[in-house]
Structures are given as C-alpha cells and as structure tokens.
Amino acid sequence: MQRSSLSGQRLVLIFMLGSFLFNYPLLSLFDRARTLFDAPLVFVYLFAVWAALIALMAWVVERPERPERGGN
Amino acid sequence: MLQSPVVISVSFCYLALLFAVAYWGDKRADQGRSVIANPTIYALSMAVYCTTWTYYGSVGRAAVSGVGFLPIYLGPTLVMALGGFLILKMIRTAKANRITSIADFIASRYGKSQLLGGLVTIIAVIGIVPYIALQLKAVSGSYDLIVGYPALIAPKEGGQPVFADTTFYIALILAAFTILFGTRHLDATERHEGMVAAIALESVVKLAAFGAVGLFVTYGLYGGIGDIFQRAMAEPQLAKLTAVAAENRNYATWFSLTFLAGLAILFLPRQFQVTVVENVSEAHLKRAIWLFPLYLLLINLFVLPIALGGLMQFAGQGIDADTFVLTLPMSAQQEVLALFVFVGGLSAATGMVIVETIALSTMVCNDLVMPLLLRTKALALQRERDLSGLLLAIRRGAIVVILLLGYLYFRLAGDAYALVGIGLISFSAVAQFAPAMIGGMYWRGGTRDGALAGLLAGFAVWTYTLLLPSFAKSGWLPASFLAEGPFGFEMLKPQHLFGLTGLDEISHCLFWSFGANITTYIVVSLLRSPTAAEASQATQFVDALKTTRPVGSALWRGSADPAELIALVGRFLGPQRAEDAFATYARRRGVADVKRLEADADLVHHAESLLTGAIGSASARAMVASVAKEEPLSLPEVMNILDEASQLRTYSRELERKSRELEAATSELKAANDRLLEVDRLKDDFMASVSHELRTPLTSIRAFSEILRDDPRTALPERERFLGIIVSETERLTRLVNQILDMAKIESGNVEWRVEDVDLKAVVEQSAAATSQLFHDKGVTLTLDLPPAVAAVRADRDRLMQVVINLLSNAVKFAPAQAGRVVVSLAQVPDGLSVTVADNGPGIRREDQEVIFERFRQGGDSLTGKPTGTGLGLPISRKIVEYFGGRLWVESEPGVGAAFIFVLPLENSRNGTPQ
Known part of the structure; x- marks a missing residue:
C-alpha cells in the first residue's frame, strides 16, 4: 500500500547499485595509476558514477507519475 | 583591507543579514505565507550537513588521504536514495506524534520512556559538544589567520585569559544568535521557519564561496584540473593521493566511512531537525532526494584540486592543509576573495552551530530537565500557573550552556588530536541511535529495555574505543592506556580490542560498538514480550505508512475533566494559545463551546499531543496522567x-x-x-x-x-x-x-460461404469477360495486367467475382466515355495478393474516400448529377473481402482517377475460414 511504490523500488535499486559501484571490489578496478581526461582514473570514476546516480534519482522522482488511487 | 575592524564589521553585517532573513521568514510564516514551503529551500537547508569540517577540513583530509574524504558525502548520497522509504516514514511518524527531536522519537517509540529520552539526550550532547568546539576553533582559527594577513600562519595563541580570547566571544555571540533564531517564542510543533530560511541562504553562500576559491585555484593559479593533476602526479609523494587503497588506507575504511556518514545524515540532531522536524510538506522530499546529493557533489568537486594545488604551492612552508582554502587566495593577494572565503566559513560554522544547538536544547529541555523538574516535588511545579516562560528560559539556558561547553572543550583540547578527528567521533556517537531508531521503525518486537541496553552498550564501547583514546592522544590520559591497555591488559587495548588488528580506529569502533549495540538490543528485547504501551507505540511507528492505522486515542481509556486538561496545556503553552488550540479542536468536532467538549479519549489524546510538542512525549504522558484518571489497558x-x-x-x-x-x-x-x-x-x-x-x-x-x-x-x-x-x-x-x-x-452471418482454392487470376479474367459489354458500350478501354500465374487463395469464388465485377462496373460507370481507360492489375504483395482496379475518372474527394464504403452513401453525386448505383455495392464488397481476412480501400487523386485495391492474404487462407 506504499504510495508510488514503483519509484520507491527504483530508488532502492539505485541505492544498491550505488553501494555496489562505490565499494570494493568494483572500486578497485578503477583504483589504478591511470588517467582519463588528464585526471586520475579513480577521481573521474567516482565523480562520474556519483553524477550518474544523482541524474538517475532525479529522473525517477521527478517524472510525472501516472495518477494513482487516492489515499495516503 | 583585511584588518580586524573590516573583518569584524563584515562578519556582523553578514550575521545581521542572516537575522533579517530569519525575521522575514518568521513574519511570513505568521502571515501564513511560508517562504520555506519550497522543495529547493528544503534541500538547501539539509546542506547544513556541510560544516567547517567540510569547508576547511575536506581539503585538509584530502591533503593526507586523497580521495579518502569522499565517503563522507557518498554515504549520504546513497541514503538519500532510501529517503523515499526511510525519511518519509520518519517524517510521517514525527508529524503524527508531534515529535520534535530524535530523543523524543526514540522515547516515544518505546512506550514514551523518560529514561530512554534522557539517555539519548546525554549521548547526543557528549557526542556533539566536541563537534561544536570544532566549529568554534575553525571560526577563531580562520579569523586569526585572515587578520594576520599577509602572514600565512596564524600566531600561536596560548594561555591568554578567557576574557581576552576571541573564541570566547564568538561562542557568546553565537549563543545570542541561536537564542534569537530559535527561542524567540515557544512553538507547539517546534518549527523555526525563519531559521530554515537563513540556513538555506547560508548553504548558498558557502557553496558559492567554496566554488569561487575552487575556480580561482584551478583556473587562476593553475591551468585547469588536468594541469593540477598532471603536475601533482609528477611528484611521487602527491601521486599517491589519487588512489583509494594507498598506504594505511584501505577499502574497509572506505566502507566504514560511507556507512557512518550514511547514518549521520539520518541521526545527527541537526539533520533530524531540518529533515524531519522542519519539513513543511512530504512532497518536498522528492526534490531533496536528488538536489541535496547534487549540492554535496558540487561542494566536493574542487576539494582535491585545491588540496594538491596547496601542497605544491606551499611545499615545505609548514602551512596547515586545513587552511589552504583561505591561505591560497591570501598568498595570491586576492583580498576580496579571501574575505568572501572567510564569510563562507562563517556560514558553515554558524549554520551548524545554530541548528545543532537548537536541536540539542530542545532535547535537553524536553527529555532531561523537564522530567527532572516535574518529578521534584520541592519545586512545586505542579501548582505553578504558567510554565511557558520557564520552558523558554530552560531552552535559552541550555543553548548558552552547550556553547560554553563547546568553548570549554576547545580550551582544554586546543590543538590536540581530540579536535582533529572529532567529526568522525561525533558521527560514530550518533550512529549508535541507528539500531533503536531503524529497529523501532520496522520491528514490533523491540522493547524499552532492549533499546536502553543496546544504546548503553554501544555508547560504552564507543567511549572506550574512540573517545578515551582521543583523550589519551591529547595527553589527558597516560599514553600507556593506548599502547599497553588499561592496567597492562593487552587484550583490552582500546583500539585493538581482544587483539583485533588490521582495522583503522573508526572501523574498529564501528565494528565493536555496532556488534554490542545490535546484539544487546535484540537479545534484551527478546527477553520479554512488549508491554501494552510499547506494543501500541510500536504499531504507530511500524505502520506509519499504512493507509489506515489505529489512532492513539483508540488505545486510551479513562476519564478526565476538560477544564483541567485545558488548564494543564495552558501552563506549558500559555493560557491564550491553549484556549485557541482547544477552540479549533472543538470546531473540528462540531462543538460550539469548549466547555461542552466531551472528556473522551480523543480529547485526552489531543491534549497530550499538544503537550508533546512543547515538552516531549514522555513528560506529556506523565503530565496528562496527573490530571486524567487513566485505566491502564492490559497487554491482551x-x-x-x-x-x-x-x-x-x-x-x-x-x-x-x-x-x-x-x-x-x-x-x-x-x-x-x-x-x-x-x-x-x-x-x-x-x-x-x-x-x-x-x-x-x-x-x-x-x-x-x-x-x-x-x-x-x-x-x-x-x-x-x-x-x-x-x-x-x-x-x-x-x-x-x-x-x-x-x-x-452477410451481416447476420447467414451466408453459406463455399470456401475453396480460388485462382484469383481466373476470377479477374472471367469478371472482365462478364463486364466487357459495358466497356464496349461506353467506349472505355479495359487493360488487364496479370502475372503468368499466382498462388491460390482460400475464398468463395462467386463472391470474389461479385467483388471484382462490382469494382469493374463502378470503374466503367465513372470513366469518361470514349476516352476512358480502366486498368486491372494483380500482384503479389507482402501480405498476400492484391487486385487493383484503376480508372481515369473524376476521382474521389479525400473526405469521401471512407464515406463511399458506408451503406447508401455514394461519392461524386454532385459530379454525376444523379445516383447511378444502389449504394450497397462497395459496402458488400468490403464485407466479403474482410470476411476472408483481406482489406479493401481506395486511393484517389481528385481529377486524375481512382484506384480500388483489395488484398487477400495467402497464409491465413490456409487456416480455414474465420467466424
């Protein structure tokens, strides 16, 4: 009976995705002495993933929702 | 221009501006035109998370641990994704129960326990006071630094008397400001609209200031982010800073910090205040879910470039990395920028101090002082008429005391270790609330005893593994306490408890304290079943998001005198406001006069929730019990x-x-x-x-x-x-x-269709032969364009013939005499066989192209003068074609001619006939 439970579930998915991308072992793959766009790879990776997560969250919550049944 | 009179007057002007904004916000709120009823302002007010520890400290941290400062902001980002569930539930629960602080939240959940509320308050104060000290230190440090311009290292202060210490005055000024912001009047819901407006403004200022210095360092002193990184990576000492798993840091630390910061965003008293208590509308949460993380990303974008830039700029000069944000513009003679940065730091500090102190003072007043005062008969509180003034005085006193405690801690600790690591130590302290809070929101079985035991255990382990060691590192305890354990017990070394090694101090504390906290909470909770009070509160909290849930009044039985209840509420809220509140309530119940209100459970519940806003749930329950004769409900x-x-x-x-x-x-x-x-x-x-x-x-x-x-x-x-x-x-x-x-x-389905394999080519030829006389009579040329052979379709031969003849006679009818030409073509198309009958007659207007397939509707009446057919030929033809799964339509260009086309499927014809 959760309101807008679909976007709620999508947000939980984003949480899990973020936890996965921001931690060992995936993080270690990018923790290398390499550069991308002149910046260290891990720096670019962290900020890119971060920005992507924020964009996803914004997309999920700001989309106009289909009208749902009343109640809260 | 960086002399102290200028700096001081700019600072005061800024504080005055803040106060003006707050005053305006409160005014608007009183008029019912809230300025903070806006999702962006709500998200910005959450950025009170970024204190001077972020503003100055992130760069300092980055200068030692590279990207290691990021988990403090990644954790909150992830938790905001859960905000849709977790924070929404907190907001709804708090609103339904008029909860005004985190201590009240926990106390209320576990049967409105005064003991629990008091314990949470004590933990919060002990955990947060050092954090406030950190803000004082940052403000006074940055002040000393900027007035010492052009020197880049502040003179060492030492041992001057309290009354000559700028920090002391900063503490007092902040206390005065906090009192003005937070406790000008008593509000039953403990909301401070003006304060939130000011905090949102401060968030904008600190982001702008930090962004300005970031852009200046990156693009003014260096040639962009790439340039800074390239130069830094040329130096092996600095190159290490760009990796996560370098030297003494590892992924476990990274994870612990993410986890800890994620909990802090929920349970720091100031975050609870702005996120839950000050929330105007649940709908605002939607934007905060992404806007607040975006704020965190922006304020962190330049941290590493500034840190690396500072390290290269000041190599070997012994300048504290914590001050790079200020010293970099100063060293480049950017005085205006330096002043702006100082104001930004002031924003970060004042925002945190104001909100945190207000939140703590509410807790201290409602959950610590009031319960004690109400118990002490000697104070004769029970007979006092109006206590609302006393409540305000307690809160103001609490604000002053908390800030003076912060100052005291600052004086005692000075530059010692205890200040440097205090941010994370505070985070770890408030994280101890997590099991009782989250468990309480999702598990009905948690009991007061379990929560008490869990909190005590977690707090004890935190004190032993994190707070005492920080004292030891500051020299307040013998160093042997750390190195050899208390009294030489190796196994009890506070930072290697039971011989555990390989974890940094934060992860170590987190592991042991959470282990103790969660285990004790669950085990003790399971020792007995919840009492009636616990079970009823558990339902209110766990089912907060359900559409229908029992209201609190359903769980109360007894009798009370309305006049006494109103008098009781009046003593804490002021008589006038109490009367107004009850008059509103009476109108809602449809009762004309307050005196005629029925003394039912609902009224008692209403009185209690009014009191809860002012003095906390536990005290409110106790006060209501003192005037109402409650018949306790048993658990069954x-x-x-x-x-x-x-x-x-x-x-x-x-x-x-x-x-x-x-x-x-x-x-x-x-x-x-x-x-x-x-x-x-x-x-x-x-x-x-x-x-x-x-x-x-x-x-x-x-x-x-x-x-x-x-x-x-x-x-x-x-x-x-x-x-x-x-x-x-x-x-x-x-x-x-x-x-x-x-x-x-056909329409009634009574036709007997003779379905067989039909050679469409033969059908066309025979139809042409049958109508040849018509063509001959009118002098119209008929051309057949047929392939040598085609596959058979399943259909009724005579009916198909009827269709083709109908189309041909139509065509000849509309083709001009003598010059008329009609072409019949048969072709294989993707969806079957198509037959086209094209003429060069007047054509059919676009709007008529569908109409002619309706019964008795004929196209081109106006052109031919009179109807020349029955008006049923085409409708019947279409029915026939559609019966065999095909389509019949017309394509026409008025003035050029018309082409009637029908397509019969080849494949479908194998599946027998429809129907």
Missing part, C-alpha cells in the same frame, strides 16, 4: 484493539476491492448499453435509407404508369420510352432488394 486488551484495527484494515481493503470491481462492472455495463443504443440508431438509419432508396424507383415507376393510364393518346415511341424506364427502374428495384437481402445475410 491492547492486542485486541490492534487486532481489531488490523481486521478493520482488512475489511476496508476488501471493501475497496469490492467497490473497485463494482465500478468496473458498472462501466462495462454502460459501454454495452452505449453499444446497443448505437446499434439501434444504425438500424433506424438503415431503415430510413432503405425506404428512401426504394421510394425513388417506385415513384418514377408510378409516375410513368399513371401517365400511360391517364393519357391514352400518348404516341407510341413515347410509350415505349416510358415502358423502358419502368422496366429499368423495376430492375433497379430488384437489384436493390437483392443487395439488401445480401447485405443482411
């Missing part, structure tokens, strides 16, 4: 009420489902009825058309017959002509009747 009774409520819930859900089904059935019936009406209308139309069509030939037959009968002198050729007309009109009548019968048969 509570359980019965809750069961009933959940049964009600089931019933109402069932009812909802039934009414939905009923609605669906109704709309189906309505649609069926509409269809029937439509069919009825069509039938009427059809009858009207048929009568009309029959009457036209009948009229002419009758007219000519009457002429012949009445006028015997009509010449023979005339007679023959009239008889000819009569015969042809009769034929037309016969054709019409046949076609009507045909149509009716």
Whole structure:
C-alpha cells in the first residue's frame, strides 16, 4: 500500500547499485595509476558514477507519475 | 583591507543579514505565507550537513588521504536514495506524534520512556559538544589567520585569559544568535521557519564561496584540473593521493566511512531537525532526494584540486592543509576573495552551530530537565500557573550552556588530536541511535529495555574505543592506556580490542560498538514480550505508512475533566494559545463551546499531543496522567484493539476491492448499453435509407404508369420510352432488394460461404469477360495486367467475382466515355495478393474516400448529377473481402482517377475460414 511504490523500488535499486559501484571490489578496478581526461582514473570514476546516480534519482522522482488511487 | 575592524564589521553585517532573513521568514510564516514551503529551500537547508569540517577540513583530509574524504558525502548520497522509504516514514511518524527531536522519537517509540529520552539526550550532547568546539576553533582559527594577513600562519595563541580570547566571544555571540533564531517564542510543533530560511541562504553562500576559491585555484593559479593533476602526479609523494587503497588506507575504511556518514545524515540532531522536524510538506522530499546529493557533489568537486594545488604551492612552508582554502587566495593577494572565503566559513560554522544547538536544547529541555523538574516535588511545579516562560528560559539556558561547553572543550583540547578527528567521533556517537531508531521503525518486537541496553552498550564501547583514546592522544590520559591497555591488559587495548588488528580506529569502533549495540538490543528485547504501551507505540511507528492505522486515542481509556486538561496545556503553552488550540479542536468536532467538549479519549489524546510538542512525549504522558484518571489497558486488551484495527484494515481493503470491481462492472455495463443504443440508431438509419432508396424507383415507376393510364393518346415511341424506364427502374428495384437481402445475410452471418482454392487470376479474367459489354458500350478501354500465374487463395469464388465485377462496373460507370481507360492489375504483395482496379475518372474527394464504403452513401453525386448505383455495392464488397481476412480501400487523386485495391492474404487462407 506504499504510495508510488514503483519509484520507491527504483530508488532502492539505485541505492544498491550505488553501494555496489562505490565499494570494493568494483572500486578497485578503477583504483589504478591511470588517467582519463588528464585526471586520475579513480577521481573521474567516482565523480562520474556519483553524477550518474544523482541524474538517475532525479529522473525517477521527478517524472510525472501516472495518477494513482487516492489515499495516503 | 583585511584588518580586524573590516573583518569584524563584515562578519556582523553578514550575521545581521542572516537575522533579517530569519525575521522575514518568521513574519511570513505568521502571515501564513511560508517562504520555506519550497522543495529547493528544503534541500538547501539539509546542506547544513556541510560544516567547517567540510569547508576547511575536506581539503585538509584530502591533503593526507586523497580521495579518502569522499565517503563522507557518498554515504549520504546513497541514503538519500532510501529517503523515499526511510525519511518519509520518519517524517510521517514525527508529524503524527508531534515529535520534535530524535530523543523524543526514540522515547516515544518505546512506550514514551523518560529514561530512554534522557539517555539519548546525554549521548547526543557528549557526542556533539566536541563537534561544536570544532566549529568554534575553525571560526577563531580562520579569523586569526585572515587578520594576520599577509602572514600565512596564524600566531600561536596560548594561555591568554578567557576574557581576552576571541573564541570566547564568538561562542557568546553565537549563543545570542541561536537564542534569537530559535527561542524567540515557544512553538507547539517546534518549527523555526525563519531559521530554515537563513540556513538555506547560508548553504548558498558557502557553496558559492567554496566554488569561487575552487575556480580561482584551478583556473587562476593553475591551468585547469588536468594541469593540477598532471603536475601533482609528477611528484611521487602527491601521486599517491589519487588512489583509494594507498598506504594505511584501505577499502574497509572506505566502507566504514560511507556507512557512518550514511547514518549521520539520518541521526545527527541537526539533520533530524531540518529533515524531519522542519519539513513543511512530504512532497518536498522528492526534490531533496536528488538536489541535496547534487549540492554535496558540487561542494566536493574542487576539494582535491585545491588540496594538491596547496601542497605544491606551499611545499615545505609548514602551512596547515586545513587552511589552504583561505591561505591560497591570501598568498595570491586576492583580498576580496579571501574575505568572501572567510564569510563562507562563517556560514558553515554558524549554520551548524545554530541548528545543532537548537536541536540539542530542545532535547535537553524536553527529555532531561523537564522530567527532572516535574518529578521534584520541592519545586512545586505542579501548582505553578504558567510554565511557558520557564520552558523558554530552560531552552535559552541550555543553548548558552552547550556553547560554553563547546568553548570549554576547545580550551582544554586546543590543538590536540581530540579536535582533529572529532567529526568522525561525533558521527560514530550518533550512529549508535541507528539500531533503536531503524529497529523501532520496522520491528514490533523491540522493547524499552532492549533499546536502553543496546544504546548503553554501544555508547560504552564507543567511549572506550574512540573517545578515551582521543583523550589519551591529547595527553589527558597516560599514553600507556593506548599502547599497553588499561592496567597492562593487552587484550583490552582500546583500539585493538581482544587483539583485533588490521582495522583503522573508526572501523574498529564501528565494528565493536555496532556488534554490542545490535546484539544487546535484540537479545534484551527478546527477553520479554512488549508491554501494552510499547506494543501500541510500536504499531504507530511500524505502520506509519499504512493507509489506515489505529489512532492513539483508540488505545486510551479513562476519564478526565476538560477544564483541567485545558488548564494543564495552558501552563506549558500559555493560557491564550491553549484556549485557541482547544477552540479549533472543538470546531473540528462540531462543538460550539469548549466547555461542552466531551472528556473522551480523543480529547485526552489531543491534549497530550499538544503537550508533546512543547515538552516531549514522555513528560506529556506523565503530565496528562496527573490530571486524567487513566485505566491502564492490559497487554491482551491492547492486542485486541490492534487486532481489531488490523481486521478493520482488512475489511476496508476488501471493501475497496469490492467497490473497485463494482465500478468496473458498472462501466462495462454502460459501454454495452452505449453499444446497443448505437446499434439501434444504425438500424433506424438503415431503415430510413432503405425506404428512401426504394421510394425513388417506385415513384418514377408510378409516375410513368399513371401517365400511360391517364393519357391514352400518348404516341407510341413515347410509350415505349416510358415502358423502358419502368422496366429499368423495376430492375433497379430488384437489384436493390437483392443487395439488401445480401447485405443482411452477410451481416447476420447467414451466408453459406463455399470456401475453396480460388485462382484469383481466373476470377479477374472471367469478371472482365462478364463486364466487357459495358466497356464496349461506353467506349472505355479495359487493360488487364496479370502475372503468368499466382498462388491460390482460400475464398468463395462467386463472391470474389461479385467483388471484382462490382469494382469493374463502378470503374466503367465513372470513366469518361470514349476516352476512358480502366486498368486491372494483380500482384503479389507482402501480405498476400492484391487486385487493383484503376480508372481515369473524376476521382474521389479525400473526405469521401471512407464515406463511399458506408451503406447508401455514394461519392461524386454532385459530379454525376444523379445516383447511378444502389449504394450497397462497395459496402458488400468490403464485407466479403474482410470476411476472408483481406482489406479493401481506395486511393484517389481528385481529377486524375481512382484506384480500388483489395488484398487477400495467402497464409491465413490456409487456416480455414474465420467466424
């Protein structure tokens, strides 16, 4: 009976995705002495993933929702 | 321009501006035109998370650990994704129960326990006071630094008396400001609209200031982010800073910090204040979910570049990395920028101090001082008339005391270790609330004893593994305490408890304290079943997001005198406001006079929730109990009420489902009825058309017959002509009747279709032969464009012939005499075989192209002068083609000609006939 439970579930998915991308072992793959766009790879990776997560969250919550049944 | 009078007056102007904003915000709130009822302002107010520890400290941290400062902001980002569930539940619970602080939240959940509220308050104060000290240190440090311009290292201060210490005055000024912001009047919901507006402004200022210095360092001192990184990576000492798993840091630390910061964003008193208590509308949470993380990302973008830039700029000069944000613009003689940065730092500090102190003072007043005062009979509080003034005084006193405690800690600790790591130590302290909070929101079985034991255990382990070691590192405890353990017990070394090694101090503390906290919470909770009070509160919290849940008043039984209740509330809120509140309540209940209110459970509950806003749930419960004769409910009774409520819930859900089904059935019936009406209308139309069509030939037959009968002198050729007309009109009548019968048969499904393999080529040829006389008579050329052989379709040969003949006779009818040309082509197309009958007649107007397939509707009437057919040929043809799964349509360019095309499927024809 959760309101807008679909976007709620999508947000939980984003949480899990973020936890996965921001931690060992995936993080270690990018923790290398390499550069991308002149910046260290891990720096670019962290900020890119971060920005992507924020964009996803914004997309999920700001989309106009289909009208749902009343109640809260 | 960086002399102290300038800096001080700029600072005061800024604080005055903040206060003006807050004043305006409060004014607007009183007028009911809230300025903070805006999702962006809500998100910005959450950025009070970024204190001077972020503003100055992130760069300092980055200078030691590279990207290691990021988890503090990644954790909150991730937790905001859960905000839709977790924070929403907190907000709704807090609003429903008028909860105004985190201590009240926990106390209320576990049966409105005063003991629990007090314990949470104590933990929060101990955990947060050092954090406030950190803000004082940052403000005074940055002040000393900026007035010392052009020197880049502040003179060492030491041992000056308290009254000559700028930090002391900063603490006092902040206390005065906090009192002005937070406790000008007493609010039953403990909301501070003006303060939130000011905090949102501060968030903008600190982001702008930090962004400005970031851009200046990156693009002013260096040639962009890439340039800084390239130069830094050329130096091996700095290159290490760009990796996560370098040296003494590892992924476990990274994870611990993410986890800890994620909890801090929920349970730091100031975050609870702005996120939950000050929330105007649940809908605002939506934008905060992404806007607040975006703020965190922006304020961190330049941290590493500034840190690396500073390290390269000041290599070997012994300048503290914590000050790079300020010293970099100063060293480049950017005085205005430096002043702006200082104001930004002031924003970060004042924002944190104001909100945190207000939140703590509410907790101290409601959950610590009031319960004690109310118990002390000697103070004769029970008889005091108006206590609202006392409440305000307690809060103001608490604010001053908390800030002075912060100052005291700052004086004692000085530059010692205890200040540097304090941010994370504070985070770890408030993280101890997590099991009791989250467990309380999702698990009905948690009890007061479990929460108490868990909190105590976690707090004890935190003190032992993190707080005491920080004292030891500051020299307040012997160093041997750390190195050899207390009294030489190696196993009890505080940072290697039971010999655990390989974890940094934060992860180490987190592991042991959470282990102790969660285990004790669950084990002790499971020792006994919840009491009636615990069970009823558990339901309120756990089911906060359910559509229907038992209201608190359902769980109270007893009697009370309304006048006494109103007097009681009046003592804490002020008599006038209490009367207003009850008058509103009476109007809502439909009672004209407050005095006529029934003293039922609902009224008592209302009084209690009013009091809860002012003095906390536990004290409110105690106060109401003092005037109302409550008959305590036993656990089985509570359980019965809750069961009933959940049964009600089931019933109402069932009812909802039934009414939905009923609605669906109704709309189906309505649609069926509409269809029937439509069919009825069509039938009427059809009858009207048929009568009309029959009457036209009948009229002419009758007219000519009457002429012949009445006028015997009509010449023979005339007679023959009239008889000819009569015969042809009769034929037309016969054709019409046949076609009507045909149509009716097809529509009613009574046609006997003879389905066989039909060679469409032969059908076209035979039809052409059958109509050749028509073409010949009118001088129209008929061309057949047929492939040598085509696959057979499954259809009724005679019916198909009827279709083709109908199309051909139509074509010849509309083709111009002598110059007319009609082309029939047969071709294989993707969805079957297509037959096209094209003429070069006048064509059909676009708007008529669909109309001609309706019964008795003919196109081109105006062109030909009079109807030349029955108006049923095309509709019948279309029915026939559609019966065999095909399509019939027309393509036409007015003035050029028309092409009637039908397609019959090849594959479908194998599956037998439809129907």
